[in-house]
Amino acid sequence: MTTQPLLSVKDIRKTYGDRIGCSDVSFDLYPGEVMGIVGESGSGKSTLLNCMAGHLPPDSGQVLFDTRDRGMVDTLTMSEPERRMLSRTDWAFVHQHARDGLRMGVSAGGNVGERLMAVGARNYGNIRTQAIDWLDRVEINEDRVDDKPSAFSGGMQQRLQIARNLVTGPRLVFMDEPTGGLDVSVQARLLDLLRGLVREMGLSAIIVTHDLAVVRLLADRLMVMKSGRVVEHGLTDQVLDDPQHAYTQLLVSSVLQV
Amino acid sequence: MIKIDNLSKSFTLHNQGSAVIPVMQGATFEVAPGECVALTGNSGAGKSTLMRMIYGNYLSASGHIWVGETDVATAEPREIIALRRATLGYVSQFLRVVPRVPTLEVVAEPLLTVGVDKETAFAKARDLLARLNIPETLWGLSPTTFSGGEQQRVNIARGFAHDYPAMLLDEPTASLDATNRETVLSLIEEAKARGAAIIGIFHDAPARERVADREINVSDFTPAQAA
Numbered sequence: 001m002t003t004q005p006l007l008s009v010k011d012i013r014k015t016y017g018d019r020i021g022c023s024d025v026s027f028d029l030y031p032g033e034v035m036g037i038v039g040e041s042g043s044g045k046s047t048l049l050n051c052m053a054g055h056l057p058p059d060s061g062q063v064l065f066d067t068r069d070r071g072m073v074d075t076l077t078m079s080e081p082e083r084r085m086l087s088r089t090d091w092a093f094v095h096q097h098a099r100d101g102l103r104m105g106v107s108a109g110g111n112v113g114e115r116l117m118a119v120g121a122r123n124y125g126n127i128r129t130q131a132i133d134w135l136d137r138v139e140i141n142e143d144r145v146d147d148k149p150s151a152f153s154g155g156m157q158q159r160l161q162i163a164r165n166l167v168t169g170p171r172l173v174f175m176d177e178p179t180g181g182l183d184v185s186v187q188a189r190l191l192d193l194l195r196g197l198v199r200e201m202g203l204s205a206i207i208v209t210h211d212l213a214v215v216r217l218l219a220d221r222l223m224v225m226k227s228g229r230v231v232e233h234g235l236t237d238q239v240l241d242d243p244q245h246a247y248t249q250l251l252v253s254s255v256l257q258v
Numbered sequence: 259m260i261k262i263d264n265l266s267k268s269f270t271l272h273n274q275g276s277a278v279i280p281v282m283q284g285a286t287f288e289v290a291p292g293e294c295v296a297l298t299g300n301s302g303a304g305k306s307t308l309m310r311m312i313y314g315n316y317l318s319a320s321g322h323i324w325v326g327e328t329d330v331a332t333a334e335p336r337e338i339i340a341l342r343r344a345t346l347g348y349v350s351q352f353l354r355v356v357p358r359v360p361t362l363e364v365v366a367e368p369l370l371t372v373g374v375d376k377e378t379a380f381a382k383a384r385d386l387l388a389r390l391n392i393p394e395t396l397w398g399l400s401p402t403t404f405s406g407g408e409q410q411r412v413n414i415a416r417g418f419a420h421d422y423p424a425m426l427l428d429e430p431t432a433s434l435d436a437t438n439r440e441t442v443l444s445l446i447e448e449a450k451a452r453g454a455a456i457i458g459i460f461h462d463a464p465a466r467e468r469v470a471d472r473e474i475n476v477s478d479f480t481p482a483q484a485a
Contacts, residue, residue: 030336188357195356199371217356221335235314235335242316246272253273 004066006031006204007172012051012061014044020228021047025061027223027233031171034198034205036219036236038212038251044228045208046176052206053093053174054083065090065172088118092165096177098157102149102164108135109145111164119168134163138193155186159193166197173205179214191217212255216240224248259424259455260289260312265321265331265479267304267311281307285321285479291423294446294456296470299477305459308476309426312457313348314338325424344372347425349417351432353401353409361387361404361412362397368420379419386415389441407433418445425449427458431465443469 005028014021022044029035037045050056052063054075064072068090075083087093095101102111112131113121121127132142138159140152149157158178165173178194179187195218198205207219215222215236223233224245232245243249265285271277282304289295297305310316311330312323318331328341342348347368355364362383369379387397390411396404401412410433417425430446431439439462446469449456460466466473 033336033339192356192358216354220339234317235338237315238317238335241310242269244270244317249272 003030004072005029005064006033006066007052007206008062008064008072009052010062010064012048012058012063014047014051014056014058020044022051022225022228025230027230029172029204029206031204032202033221034203034207034219035221035223036215037206037208037223037225038210038215039225040210040251043225045225047228048225049174049176049206049208053091054087055093088115089168090171092168092170092173094158094161094165094173094175094178096180098149098154098161101161102157104150105148107146107148108140108152108160111149111160112167115164115167130167131163134167135160137197138163139189155182155190158182158186158190162190162193162197166201166203169201171204173203175205175207175209177209177211178207179209179211187214194218212240212252224251259291259326260457261322261324262287262308262312263322263324265308265311265323266319266481267307267316268319280481282311282476282479283481285476287474289424289455289457291453291455292450293472294450294458294470296466296473297457297459298466298473298475299480303476303480305476306428308479309348309428309457309459313342313346313426343368344420345423347417347420347422349414349425349427349430351410351413351428353413353416355401357402358400360398361392361401364401364412365415365419368416372420374420382419383415386418387412389445390415391438391441407435407438410434411438414442414445418449421449421452422454424455425457427456427460429459429461431460431462439465 007029010026012025013023025048039045051058063075065075067073075086109128109131112134113127116127116130132145135142135145140156140159149160152160179190182190191214197203209215219236222236222239224231224239226247232239232243232248239248240252243252262285265282267282268278268280285308297308299305307316311318314330321331323330325341325346328337330338362380365383365386366379369382392408392411401409414430430442434442443465446456
């Protein structure tokens, strides 16, 4: 096991005034790994995700990414054009609310094609073909390609957002509560889809959620946060079945059995 | 293939007055390739706990669990993931799957994750499902709606899809009828014949006598305070 990490996070700290957003967070993520981050609201998991994804500048720390051309580079100090390019190619971000990740005034096909154009695709026919191919993979019928996302259901919007994000073949996907706010049958469909894509494309992913069932099905590893700090991390089933920290024990025992 | 060395385990219940419950102490034994060892002992003696520790599902307090070249007791999560993918299989008593995934894919998945091509993986899955008498009409449906016995058989088919060099079997013949029980026992014998090291829990005594080469009484590893 000598492969180097795809992402290496070192001592991330973010404060809001004198309140701690997150602090002392460090971990390595390897190619093909899916890591879940759980914790109650206000535990700092979204702050951490936004710091890693470059949406929020942390006060200190490093987010090293194994870039294709330069190897491990700190994405927090890289130039703005370089970071923008990274977030269009090797990185993807799936928002909890699909409308934050979609252009609501642009057609479904346009939403997917736009990301391709951002990395230099110019042939309209090819872009449309690829867009339709991706809509099909996320189970959106070809005849909806010219409809705007505002005419889609919540579950379809979320699947469209995933297609838009994955069309450029990213290596790392950040997901913020990807199944939040969807009803359970739609959640199951989305989980099945994400799991298939992760396996086929060899994606690495970081998923923030408060739903322990979601992480059990999707994540290899789990990090538990409380009050801005990581209180426990390890293999997902180990953390859920044999939790060591008092907070994790409380969290796991609070889940309603179905 | 599997070597347990001076293994111990305790549970700390933080939300119940931080009670510390020691459950295992000084567990030591080995399982060779092609050998099947049955864990015995009363209910609560720690048979399932020991299996879960070997699978990396429960943390060990001290000691070592060698499975091939990996010490599960001290390995990084990604090393355990790699071990589970290729080397160490586990047939639990409960099937846990993503809803909506067809049975055939559930069974073929362990093969697909180790890089076996789709055609070979699905052929093997079909073969196992047929041997375990799951009607072909059900193969395209998710097992979440199946009866308990059918789910158990799908779980066994999935567990035996990939030829793991080491396997953990938790009550593999529970709730099976005579025909299917016979099939599962043959699957275990075939796995032994190809050199798999197997640790099993069998409450079904005739089954245990047939497939197990040795028995290990887990009560021997139970700390005095907990007994």
